[in-house]
Amino acid sequence: MNKEIIVIGGGASGLAAAIAAKEEGRDILLIEKESKLGGILNQCIHNGFGLEVFKEEYTGPEYANKYVQKFHESKIDFLLDTTVLHIDKIENGFEIILSSKVTGMKKVTCQSIIMSTGCYERTRGSISIPGDRPYGVITAGSAQRYLNIDGYMIGKKVFILGSGDIGLIMARRMYLEGAEVLGVAELMPYSNGLTRNIVQCLNDYNIPLYLSHTVTEIHGNDDNRLESIVIQEVNQSYQPIPGTEREFSVDTLLLSIGLVPDITLMDNLDVEHDLKTKSVKVNQAYETSVPGLFICGNSLQVHDLVDNVSMESERAGKCASEFVLAKKIESNESIKIKAGNNLLFVTPHYVDFAWASRETVIQFRSTSKIEKALLTVSQGDKELLSKRKSFIVPAEMETFTLDMNQIEKGSDILVNLEVL
Amino acid sequence: MEKNFICILCPRGCRIKVDDEGTITGNFCKRGIGYVQTEMTAPTRVVTSTVRTIYKEIPRISVKTDIPIPKGLIMDVMQKINEAVIDKPMAIGDIIIENILDTGSNIVLTKPCLK
Numbered sequence: 001m002n003k004e005i006i007v008i009g010g011g012a013s014g015l016a017a018a019i020a021a022k023e024e025g026r027d028i029l030l031i032e033k034e035s036k037l038g039g040i041l042n043q044c045i046h047n048g049f050g051l052e053v054f055k056e057e058y059t060g061p062e063y064a065n066k067y068v069q070k071f072h073e074s075k076i077d078f079l080l081d082t083t084v085l086h087i088d089k090i091e092n093g094f095e096i097i098l099s100s101k102v103t104g105m106k107k108v109t110c111q112s113i114i115m116s117t118g119c120y121e122r123t124r125g126s127i128s129i130p131g132d133r134p135y136g137v138i139t140a141g142s143a144q145r146y147l148n149i150d151g152y153m154i155g156k157k158v159f160i161l162g163s164g165d166i167g168l169i170m171a172r173r174m175y176l177e178g179a180e181v182l183g184v185a186e187l188m189p190y191s192n193g194l195t196r197n198i199v200q201c202l203n204d205y206n207i208p209l210y211l212s213h214t215v216t217e218i219h220g221n222d223d224n225r226l227e228s229i230v231i232q233e234v235n236q237s238y239q240p241i242p243g244t245e246r247e248f249s250v251d252t253l254l255l256s257i258g259l260v261p262d263i264t265l266m267d268n269l270d271v272e273h274d275l276k277t278k279s280v281k282v283n284q285a286y287e288t289s290v291p292g293l294f295i296c297g298n299s300l301q302v303h304d305l306v307d308n309v310s311m312e313s314e315r316a317g318k319c320a321s322e323f324v325l326a327k328k329i330e331s332n333e334s335i336k337i338k339a340g341n342n343l344l345f346v347t348p349h350y351v352d353f354a355w356a357s358r359e360t361v362i363q364f365r366s367t368s369k370i371e372k373a374l375l376t377v378s379q380g381d382k383e384l385l386s387k388r389k390s391f392i393v394p395a396e397m398e399t400f401t402l403d404m405n406q407i408e409k410g411s412d413i414l415v416n417l418e419v420l
Numbered sequence: 421m422e423k424n425f426i427c428i429l430c431p432r433g434c435r436i437k438v439d440d441e442g443t444i445t446g447n448f449c450k451r452g453i454g455y456v457q458t459e460m461t462a463p464t465r466v467v468t469s470t471v472r473t474i475y476k477e478i479p480r481i482s483v484k485t486d487i488p489i490p491k492g493l494i495m496d497v498m499q500k501i502n503e504a505v506i507d508k509p510m511a512i513g514d515i516i517i518e519n520i521l522d523t524g525s526n527i528v529l530t531k532p533c534l535k
Contacts, residue, residue, distance in 0.1 A: 015494060042531070045482035045530065046464050046468050058530075059482060059530040147470075148480065148482065150479060174499050176494070194425060195433035198426065199428050200428070390432070391433075
């Protein structure tokens, strides 16, 4: 089988990218490993999705359904229950090896790939919590799936480590299903979740949030089931302070300790990594350093709002289409977009003048909460943008657009955030 | 007794205080006053959960209240939701419980069930 574009992943990102590329008339195949389209949205049954894109508040499954319907109306080819095992760069495109129960192993080729593989959760192993290894310690997203899709009650006495949005959402969800939620511990002195989630998931149900605390002990019983945990306050260098131990008797510890873009399929490809986003570097067309290989959604950078995923992936889908139409877009000259003061990261990482007709949508996260800031974008001595911003927080990704006509070849672009 | 609120209408997240006389302080903009007044007098929330089905392949279907319900009724609404069972194919938006606890809100499917 040969396709113009293969989209890997049928969640919010893949659906939006495929629909956008199909609108341009491309021949597309979307590959999804689960038995259903919609990705992680299917288990995010809470509301608050779609305020940007639809100007309405939807639940995750409702938001997914909007795109799934449009996807089917667009008559795009797709495979469910199918896993991509390997990608090879070949002349004029890519060769993909996929596997499914129905078809077995199969080879397909395409001119362009859109990676929309999402992200995975960090586990206990990534933060090395000492103690026993009992049942009952699971990631918040897995717990969300067991509860909301499979219908299992995961536990009755719950503690949550990490105040990311999934952790907060699960605190409320478990409470509503009758569990006792004893608290949420957060290593940082501030929460990584959206304020509305702190208020409506914790404060509404009097669930305590222990800032600057972490789990330092895990105890299992003789049956190797979780029995209790110990939390401790941490100092400024995040080391536990002796004497602050507090024990909680629990049967479940949920971990909401961060998400990492899933880019394992690109391991053997000549991509350039970004240690900050834990993904790869792209130009303003969401193209990686491998020509024709595009990436978007949470596999490019972990977003806090699905609306931003959809909009970003739509842009990536259009660019992939443009790549196929032009047969190949030769990179002629590119400049870097650099993250300056107070910025954790900036995407995209490059402006490639081969794509010069395009406007550049830049997204960034700050390193800390800033009440009043001045956002400046400059190229050499030339100021491209200067804008006052208020209340910038690391938990909320910021977006702005640069007009490509302003940008010249030569020196790099610097994005800066000054505290006012 | 002094009451504390965090306004959630924008990322600023103002910490707003209301004293015994009802004086509101700490709000950056006027919207904060409206937020606190609603939270103090008649707070409402959209409740989302899942309903059991008789179908093995989809044991649970997600649901929500189609309009916000009084905050004080959340646990009662949850109990009603947990008593419901879906035993026929239903579409997204279909009503599974009408006018739950006389709130004027319906419990509707947020995911299609075999339809």
